[in-house]
Amino acid sequence: xxxxxxxxxxxTETQLREWLHGLLDANTVVAPVEEDGVxxxxxITSEDQAVIESSGKTRWSPKEFLFPRSxxxxxxxxxxxxxxxxxxxxxxxxxxxxxxxxxxxxxxxxLDEIFLSGTKDPIYAARRxxxxxxxxxxxxxxxxxxxTAVGGSPVGVEGSDLQLVPLDEGWLLRVxxxxxxxxxxxxxxxxxxxxxxxxxxxxxxxxxxxxxIERSPVKREWSKILEEGFESPAWxxxxxxxxGCGVCAYVCPSCSCFDMNHEANAFxxxxxxxxxxxxxxxxxxxxxxxxxxxxxxxxxxxxxxxxFAFREEDEPFRCVxxxxxxxxxxxxxxxxxxxxxxxxxxxEEGADGAR
Amino acid sequence: MTEAHAGVVRGGTGSVxxxxxxxxxxxxxxxxxxxxxxxxxxxxxxxxxGVRMVRLPCTGRMSPLMxxxxxxxxxxxxxxxxxxxxxxxxxxxxxxxxxxxTIFRSLMDFIGIDLRRLxxxxxxxxxxxxxxxxxxxxTAKVREAGPLPGFANPEGWDGIELPAVTGGGPQELDTAQLxxxxxxxxxxxxxxxxxxxxxxxxxxxxGSLPDQTVPVFVTETADCAMLEWGHWCRNNLxxxxxxxxxxxxxxxxxxxxxxxxxxxxxxxxxxxRRDQLMVIGxxxxxxxxxxxxxxxxxxxxxxxxxxxxxxxxxDGVHESRQDPSEAALDMPDVRDEQIAFLESLPxxxxxxxxxxxxxxxxxxxxxxxxxxxxxxxxxxxxxxRPQWISTAIxxxxxxxxxxxxxxxxxxxxxxxxxxxxxxxADIRLDLINRKLALEVECQYGKVGLDPEQxxxxxxxxxxxxxxxxx
Numbered sequence: 001x002x003x004x005x006x007x008x009x010x011x012t013e014t015q016l017r018e019w020l021h022g023l024l025d026a027n028t029v030v031a032p033v034e035e036d037g038v039x040x041x042x043x044i045t046s047e048d049q050a051v052i053e054s055s056g057k058t059r060w061s062p063k064e065f066l067f068p069r070s071x072x073x074x075x076x077x078x079x080x081x082x083x084x085x086x087x088x089x090x091x092x093x094x095x096x097x098x099x100x101x102x103x104x105x106x107x108x109x110x111l112d113e114i115f116l117s118g119t120k121d122p123i124y125a126a127r128r129x130x131x132x133x134x135x136x137x138x139x140x141x142x143x144x145x146x147x148t149a150v151g152g153s154p155v156g157v158e159g160s161d162l163q164l165v166p167l168d169e170g171w172l173l174r175v176x177x178x179x180x181x182x183x184x185x186x187x188x189x190x191x192x193x194x195x196x197x198x199x200x201x202x203x204x205x206x207x208x209x210x211x212x213i214e215r216s217p218v219k220r221e222w223s224k225i226l227e228e229g230f231e232s233p234a235w236x237x238x239x240x241x242x243x244g245c246g247v248c249a250y251v252c253p254s255c256s257c258f259d260m261n262h263e264a265n266a267f268x269x270x271x272x273x274x275x276x277x278x279x280x281x282x283x284x285x286x287x288x289x290x291x292x293x294x295x296x297x298x299x300x301x302x303x304x305x306x307x308f309a310f311r312e313e314d315e316p317f318r319c320v321x322x323x324x325x326x327x328x329x330x331x332x333x334x335x336x337x338x339x340x341x342x343x344x345x346x347x348e349e350g351a352d353g354a355r
Numbered sequence: 356m357t358e359a360h361a362g363v364v365r366g367g368t369g370s371v372x373x374x375x376x377x378x379x380x381x382x383x384x385x386x387x388x389x390x391x392x393x394x395x396x397x398x399x400x401x402x403x404x405g406v407r408m409v410r411l412p413c414t415g416r417m418s419p420l421m422x423x424x425x426x427x428x429x430x431x432x433x434x435x436x437x438x439x440x441x442x443x444x445x446x447x448x449x450x451x452x453x454x455x456x457t458i459f460r461s462l463m464d465f466i467g468i469d470l471r472r473l474x475x476x477x478x479x480x481x482x483x484x485x486x487x488x489x490x491x492x493x494t495a496k497v498r499e500a501g502p503l504p505g506f507a508n509p510e511g512w513d514g515i516e517l518p519a520v521t522g523g524g525p526q527e528l529d530t531a532q533l534x535x536x537x538x539x540x541x542x543x544x545x546x547x548x549x550x551x552x553x554x555x556x557x558x559x560x561x562g563s564l565p566d567q568t569v570p571v572f573v574t575e576t577a578d579c580a581m582l583e584w585g586h587w588c589r590n591n592l593x594x595x596x597x598x599x600x601x602x603x604x605x606x607x608x609x610x611x612x613x614x615x616x617x618x619x620x621x622x623x624x625x626x627x628r629r630d631q632l633m634v635i636g637x638x639x640x641x642x643x644x645x646x647x648x649x650x651x652x653x654x655x656x657x658x659x660x661x662x663x664x665x666x667x668x669x670d671g672v673h674e675s676r677q678d679p680s681e682a683a684l685d686m687p688d689v690r691d692e693q694i695a696f697l698e699s700l701p702x703x704x705x706x707x708x709x710x711x712x713x714x715x716x717x718x719x720x721x722x723x724x725x726x727x728x729x730x731x732x733x734x735x736x737x738x739x740r741p742q743w744i745s746t747a748i749x750x751x752x753x754x755x756x757x758x759x760x761x762x763x764x765x766x767x768x769x770x771x772x773x774x775x776x777x778x779x780a781d782i783r784l785d786l787i788n789r790k791l792a793l794e795v796e797c798q799y800g801k802v803g804l805d806p807e808q809x810x811x812x813x814x815x816x817x818x819x820x821x822x823x824x825x
Contacts (some may be wrong), residue, residue: 036514036711038781045511059779060717069717069748141563241570243594245724247779250717261739261746265428272747277719282737330725330777332562332569332591 007181008174008194016164016171019187020047023096027132030065031098032058041065041097052099054139054166057322061104061253062097066127067111070274073123073260077268088123095131096183103147103322105159107137107253108320132179135160139205141212144323146336149217152321154209155202165201172198176242215336218308218317222343226309229346238338239300241331242279244349248303248325248335249277254318280301282320300333308339377408377497380425381434381490384414386444387479388436402487404495406434413437415448419459419762420735420743420755422473427506427751432472436489439477440471440817450815453824454799458765458812461794462758462787462825464696467706471500476825486649489825503717506751508714509707518696520689524648525657528640532623532669536638537584543665543672544637545579547607553633554603559588566643570595574630582609586643591771593727597626602658607633610659611642613686615804616769617727619679622806624767626730627677627805636663636675644776650785651772654687662804667744680805686770694790709754715780716753722760722774722784728767733760757782765791766802766811776782 011019023029024047031050032080033042041062043051075086100108114123138145138154147154157163161180172194175181248254259276263269274281279299285291293299307319319335326334383389389410395402407430411417414437420432443449464470473497476489499694528536544556559649560571560581568587572595573579591614599606608617618634623626636659641652661665661677697705718767720736723729734743736756744759745752760774761784768788795802799811799821 036781038715040715059781070746082559105631216503240572241595243721243724245721245777246719247721247777250719251779261742263745263747274746274748275717280720326564328777328779330721330773332564332567335565337563 001198002089005142007184008172009184009188009196010167010170010194010198011173011191011192012170015191016173017047017082019184020050020098022187023043023098023183026094028093028095028336029098030062030095044098050099050137052164054136056142057101057104057324059233059328060251060324061107061322062100063104063107063111063253065095065097066108066131067115067124067256067258067275070272071123072270073273075268075270078266085182091127091130093130095127096130096134098134099164100133100135100160101322102137102154102156102158102160102163103145103152103320104253104322105133106147106152106156107159107322108133109159109298109332110254110316110320111256113315121163132161132183133159134162134164134180134183137163137165137202138209139166141209142327144207144325144327145321146213146215146323146326148213149215149336150321151220151319152212153206155206165205167198167201172201216340217341218319218336220317222339223309223311223317225343225346226305226339229342229349230305232342232349233345234342234345234349235297235301238341239297239333242296242300242333243331244279244281244296244299245330246277246279247328247330248333249279250275251324253322254307278306300338304335304338304342307335364398366449368768371501371726375498375502376403376405377431377494377500378429378503378789379432379434379493379497380422380430381406381408381410381436382414382417383478384437384444384449385410385412387438387442388476388486390480391436391478391482391486393722393729394480395486396483398483400483400487402490403601407496413443413445413448414452415443415445417452417456418743420705420759422459423714423751423755423758424743424819426468426503427745427755429503430495431503432474432500434474434476434489434493436476436478436486440821441555442479447815450817451813452541453819453821454812454815457798457820457823458791458794462761462765462791464702465694465703465705465787465790466754466758467504467704469500469702469824471496472503472646474825475821487534492825493612504703505707506754508711508750512707512711513706514711515700515704516691520650520653520692522648522653522689524641524652525639525655526668528638531678533585533640535669537665539669539672540584540635540637541579541582543667544607544609545576546575547633547665548574548579548634551608553605555599556582556607556635558582558607558609558635559584559590559592561649562587572599575624584637586640588639589642589644589649589776591617591725591727591773592762593621593771594773595719596632596727597621597730600627600631605631605633607635609635609637610663611637611639612655612658613769613771614727615660617771619804620728620769620810621730623808623810626825633665634663635665635667636660638666638668649772650690651686651688651770653689658808659806679803680807688770688789690786690789694786694793697786710750712780712782713753713757715752716748717778717780718748718753718756718759718784721777721779722782724753725773725777726764727771727773728764728769729760735763757784757787761787761791764788764811766795766799768792783805 011288031047039058065203115121161177163174263272377709437449474493477487496592547553556573559568562569639657641648661675666675744755795811
């Protein structure tokens with residue numbers, strides 16, 4: 001973990017809310033709120049709406065504020081016998097994603113890798129450019145959490161401009177980037193500068209939570225094994241009870257697949273980009289009816305391998321270990337266990353083959 | 356809200372200009388009402404001009420999708436009009452349409468559409484005067500109701516809290532009893548496999564999270580030891596039966612009483628035969644969602660139903676298999692109080708409540724995947740020629756999707772609540788399904804467990820109620 005604690009403060013809960021109140025003036029602030037009993041990221045209009053806790057996560061990740069569930073890439077309408085084309089709106093407000101868990105912040109970096117490497121996606125890039133991320137470290141792990149097994153950390157700073165760390169009393173606020181510094185400038189009057197002993201809290205939390213997460217680490221060399229064992233019959237067994245819905249992909253902080261559709265009536269329309277998931281049969285079905293991933297087993301394998309394989313040596317896993325897909329899967333599929341089981345099976349098959 | 360639909364969004368129903376004229380879409384039968392409207396024209400009758408007609412071959416062709424599309428595209432009201440009962444050019448199309456409309460109408464009412472917007476009429480080719488009167492009356496009603504409220508997540512709305520529901524639930528089973536049930540279940544499964552009476556037993560195994568089970572497919576007697584039982588056996592395993600029959604000649608499935616209705620419907624709808632199935636009914640302690648007993652369990656006894664082939668209790672296993680034609684599945688539901696509460700609220704509040712629920716929908720289709728009765732190989736939401744339901748993951752498409760899915764299950768849904776359990780957005784699909792079940796029962800009577808009975812919306816009676824029909 002990079003140590004860039006050049007400026008950090010200790011804030012009381014009141015100071016935190018006052019700061020958040022100030023941020024609402026010039027920014028669009030998105031934070032966890034409770035809606036009908038579900039914790040979700042929503043745009044907030046008052047600092048009291050935000051649910052900033054020392055542990056627990058929203059039902060799904062905040063990725064929809066960078067990569068919306070659906071968005072128009074262009075629009076058109078017919079008037080007076082001609083067609084008028086409209087470009088998509090450019091985000092005007094600066095957006096702050098507030099109270100993002102460390103795993104989710106890392107998930108946003110995984111999205112960046114897809115949308116900003118090579119040919120940049122201009123709509124995503126514009127939105128990303130005007131977004132600041134304030135993450136919240138965790139003081140406890142949920143049952144499904146496994147960030148430490150995939151190279152993440154409950155106090156990780158990847159993807160964060162600022163980080164809030166829960167202390168026994170109040171919060172430790174760490175400024176991590178220049179963009180983050182802009183958010184605190186002018187607000188620090190009356191704040192207590194953090195001391196080196198406050199910094200110890202980070203390693204304490206990391207140790208405590210690593211112990212809570214009992215799962216053994218997913219090893220980086222397993223990616224190769226998974227790729228080599230692509231045709232392993234083990235997948236039949238592993239995905240036998242998969243129901244083929246898209247919960248896993250839609251709640252995932254790093255899943256980035258989308259579909260294009262034309263949404264139109266006789267007078268106007270738009271080219272609409274919407275989330276899609278590799279677990280749907282329709283995702284790969286050709287116009288001819290042929291489907292290169294014809295079975296749910298092949299589709300589930302695709303999802304697992306896209307998270308844990310199909311990567312260059314120096315690239316991280318695309319799974320950030322938030323565990324949402326494990327907790328919310330209607331059939332109880334567990335991606336981390338599936339990786340372990342697949343690797344074991346592939347190794348055994350290899351050993352049998354060598355005999 | 357996407358731009359293609361932006362024209363539809365209106366404000367609240369508060370201030371409407373004096374000269375405001377509603378948009379009304381009329382879905383009319385070619386053989387009667389269309390000609391009746393023609394008659395009104397040739398007779399030079401005057402009536403309001405705000406109605407756009409869509410000519411159908413028969414009201415039997417009328418689909419709720421058409422009505423939803425009309426609302427999405429800016430209609431403030433919809434009128435469906437066809438031949439009088441007994442006069443259908445296709446003998447019975449209008450009678451099927453009458454049932455479909457009745458149930459759709461009650462759902463639209465429940466989710467907050469003012470019923471002054473939704474009308475059904477019998478107008479024959481000779482009834483030009485009736486057509487003019489129907490259009491005049493309908494226009495006046497829709498004007499009263501005002502512009503359709505927008506399909507959008509109500510921002511800055513505090514929401515409403517539904518009354519809490521309580522109930523005793525099934526008899527508590529202590530650890531020793533649950534252990535005994537597990538032993539008996541494993542033994543029953545093992546005997547079935549050993550005797551070759553089933554190729555696979557679909558049951559519950561231990562999951563990777565605490566308090567979680569996963570569906571398992573047991574084919575070897577030695578593996579029967581992995582079968583679990585307890586509060587965490589949530590899935591309705593009937594969902595897996597049809598695909599398992601592709602692999603095995605006969606399938607055994609572990610079932611709670613709430614799972615049986617779905618099995619019965621699958622047989623009724625020709626998806627499997629009773630003799631392809633061995634149902635192992637197990638005494639249920641009630642399932643937990645989180646730390647609480649699930650809503651569907653609050654009024655359930657947990658006793659295994661005698662139509663099961665095997666009944667497993669803490670005391671032992673016995674073969675049962677009561678004749679299903681005499682069996683009823685009486686499942687009182689304490690959540691009816693929540694439905695009644697919602698129905699006591701004004702339409703605008705209900706509309707906001709459901710728009711917010713539907714607004715959260717991610718279109719992950721977990722509801723569809725987990726539902727034992729959503730077995731279509733190609734779902735209406737995936738058809739795009741024409742595309743009835745917007746693919747944009749937002750309202751109004753989200754509303755249409757949830758409404759249509761519920762309607763496709765009306766009269767078929769057995770209330771296992773799997774859709775509501777798996778919904779990551781906690782949309783109260785259970786209330787919608789239950790509301791429809793109550794309405795179907797009230798209008799057309801109860802469908803029991805007998806696979807020989809027809810489900811309500813593929814059936815009709817000449818004397819079906821039609822109190823709202825003009």
